[in-house]
Amino acid sequence: MNSRMKQSDTILKDSALSITSSRRKILDIFLSSESALAHQDIETKCSDQYDRVTIYRTLQTFLEKGIIHNIPTTDNSIKYALCSDSCITTGHHHDNHVHFRCDACEKTLCLDDVSIPSVKLPSGYSINEINMVVTGVCKSCRK
Amino acid sequence: MNSRMKQSDTILKDSALSITSSRRKILDIFLSSESALAHQDIETKCSDQYDRVTIYRTLQTFLEKGIIHNIPTTDNSIKYALCSDSCITTGHHHDNHVHFRCDACEKTLCLDDVSIPSVKLPSGYSINEINMVVTGVCKSCRK
DNA sequence: GTTGGTGCAAAAATTTTGCAGGGTG
DNA sequence: CACCCTGCAAAATTTTTGCACCAAC
Numbered sequence: 001m002n003s004r005m006k007q008s009d010t011i012l013k014d015s016a017l018s019i020t021s022s023r024r025k026i027l028d029i030f031l032s033s034e035s036a037l038a039h040q041d042i043e044t045k046c047s048d049q050y051d052r053v054t055i056y057r058t059l060q061t062f063l064e065k066g067i068i069h070n071i072p073t074t075d076n077s078i079k080y081a082l083c084s085d086s087c088i089t090t091g092h093h094h095d096n097h098v099h100f101r102c103d104a105c106e107k108t109l110c111l112d113d114v115s116i117p118s119v120k121l122p123s124g125y126s127i128n129e130i131n132m133v134v135t136g137v138c139k140s141c142r143k
Numbered sequence: 144m145n146s147r148m149k150q151s152d153t154i155l156k157d158s159a160l161s162i163t164s165s166r167r168k169i170l171d172i173f174l175s176s177e178s179a180l181a182h183q184d185i186e187t188k189c190s191d192q193y194d195r196v197t198i199y200r201t202l203q204t205f206l207e208k209g210i211i212h213n214i215p216t217t218d219n220s221i222k223y224a225l226c227s228d229s230c231i232t233t234g235h236h237h238d239n240h241v242h243f244r245c246d247a248c249e250k251t252l253c254l255d256d257v258s259i260p261s262v263k264l265p266s267g268y269s270i271n272e273i274n275m276v277v278t279g280v281c282k283s284c285r286k
Numbered sequence: 287g288t289t290g291g292t293g294c295a296a297a298a299a300t301t302t303t304g305c306a307g308g309g310t311g
Numbered sequence: 312c313a314c315c316c317t318g319c320a321a322a323a324t325t326t327t328t329g330c331a332c333c334a335a336c
Contacts, residue, residue: 018310020316039300051318056301058316072215072276076300076326098262103271117260119241119275124282128246132262133215133274139267161335163291182325194293199326201291219301219325 007031015065022050026058027067035107036071036079036099071099071108072131079108099133104141108133150174158208165193169201170210178250179214179222179242214242214251215274222251242276247284251276 005013008027012019029045030037037045042055059080062068071079083095098114101107116132148156151170155162172188173180180188185198202223205211214222226238241257244250259275 018315020310022317052300053302053319054317061316070217072217072274074213074215074221074274076219076221078217078219098264100264100268111264114262114264116275117262119257119260119277121241121243121254121257121277122282124285125243125277126279126285127277128279129277131215131217131274131276131278132259133276134262134264134268134270134272135274136269136271139265142267142269161290163335165292195325196294196327197292204291 036081038077101135102138179224181220245281
């Protein structure tokens with residue numbers, strides 16, 4: 001990969017996606033955001049530059065390619081976040097880190113350094129994926 | 144509480160809610176379901192006996208009273224499940240059990256016996272609530 | 287009888303789908 | 312130049328809100 005390439009372009013190339021203006025923009029938004037984003041957030045950050053439908057389709061594409069993952073929420077909003085590098089390259093997606101939702105700033109963060117503790121299920125259950133979402137007050141709001 | 148009372152009536156009384164036909168019905172549906180239910184599921188099980196709007200409002204009321212809790216999902220459907228007894232009486236809601244979503248039958252179960260392992264967050268974060276959702280194949284589908 | 291819950295109607299918001307035109311490789 | 316992506320239009324679905332009537336206590 002050409003290291004002078006934009007990071008977003010590299011990611012798109014690696015995922016065998018054609019490089020288009022909207023994909024680049026949306027990817028850049030994720031790259032520069034430290035928190036998970038809802039469809040709505042992306043629309044706002046695009047300053048309505050792109051059609052709502054395009055955003056739906058782009059997020060769908062990114063999900064399928066494993067570029068982003070979605071985070072479970074208890075409200076009905078789906079949040080998306082960039083996958084870590086390892087996650088992108090493996091193709092098959094496994095989030096093994098904890099997600100944190102701050103009740104104060106309402107942001108959802110990926111705590112990449114906090115791995116999900118193992119859990120023992122009753123016999124008969126096979127585990128595919130584990131999600132853990134912690135709510136509380138984040139470091140920034142605590143200050 | 145009169146022990147000959149319907150269980151649903153007892154729950155409603157304890158939550159200081161007036162007993163109405165729809166509330167009773169919806170509560171009975173939860174009481175007799177072993178898996179978490181989406182709004183849509185409830186509508187179906189009501190055989191369209193009640194207005195869609197009533198179901199929205201009833202679920203909202205139950206949530207506020209702590210009779211049911213909602214379970215995080217990665218799709219946009221919100222799932223609801225009955226709270227355990229302790230949960231109802233305390234008022235303030237804490238789910239400390241794991242939820243399991245089966246990829247085969249697509250049901251979401253409360254694994255009441257599996258408590259969520261503790262997790263250590265970086266300093267500066269305070270924890271309010273923890274949700275853990277495991278996906279895989281459940282006991283019944285495994286057979 | 288008063289209060290609060292339900293049903294109906296309608297609006298608002300979200301998500302999906304089809305198709306023609308335009309950009310990417 | 313062939314194919315895929317985007318934008319626009321429209322439909323379908325989900326959720327919210329207002330109001331008059333009816334049931335619960």
